[in-house]
Amino acid sequence: MADSKIYHFDEVCKHNITKDCWIIIDGKVYDVTSFMDEHPGGDEVLLAVTGKDATNDFEDIGHSDSARDMMAKYYIGKIDSSTVTKNRTYVQPQQAPYNPDKTSEFVIKILQFLVPIMILGLAFAVRMYTKVD
Incomplete structure (x- = not known):
């Protein structure tokens, strides 16, 4: 750590x-990506302490x-302590929309496209096979 x-x-x-x-704790910089x-508290906890001294x-x-x-x-x-803003206004971290099960965005987009088509197909099949002559 001497040559930090x-x-x-x-x-x-x-x-x-x-x-x-990245977060700052006790004058040290950590890349927690x-x-x-x-992280047991979830990524939101770490994102909430970016942009400030999280000690x-x-x-x-x-x-x-x-x-x-x-x-x-x-x-x-290490952080250059002379550059740390003491009274920083909180800025919402930039992050992707919340995705609790970590489903890939590609899968979500495919499902958003396919589900309505599947519902229409099912409705059509029900109508065709339950039609009374």
């Missing part, structure tokens, strides 16, 4: 989406020693 890269606050703030998420799906949020939760030990693998450098 120093990051400017504005640079860290740009990494605020599910597929590219690969941890988003595994208080992290400490308020009371993370375990093993959680603290795990942080080392996500460490990428």
Whole structure:
């Protein structure tokens, strides 16, 4: 950690989406992108603390020693503390629409296209086979 890269606050703030998420805790910068799906509190918790110093949020939760030990693998450098905005207005993180079961967008689009067609086909079949002569 002696040769840690120093990051400017504005640079860290740009990494605020599910597929590219950095957070600041205790003056250190962590790239938690690969941890988003595994975080016990969900990715929304991590996204909510982007763009600010998340130290208080992290400490308020009371993370375990093993959680603290795990942080080392996500460490990428230090924050230049002189660049951290003290009173930053909250900016909603940019993220894809909520998808609780992580279904791919392609599958969702296919289903949105096919389901109405299937319903029409079923309605047509019911009408054809239940028609009274």
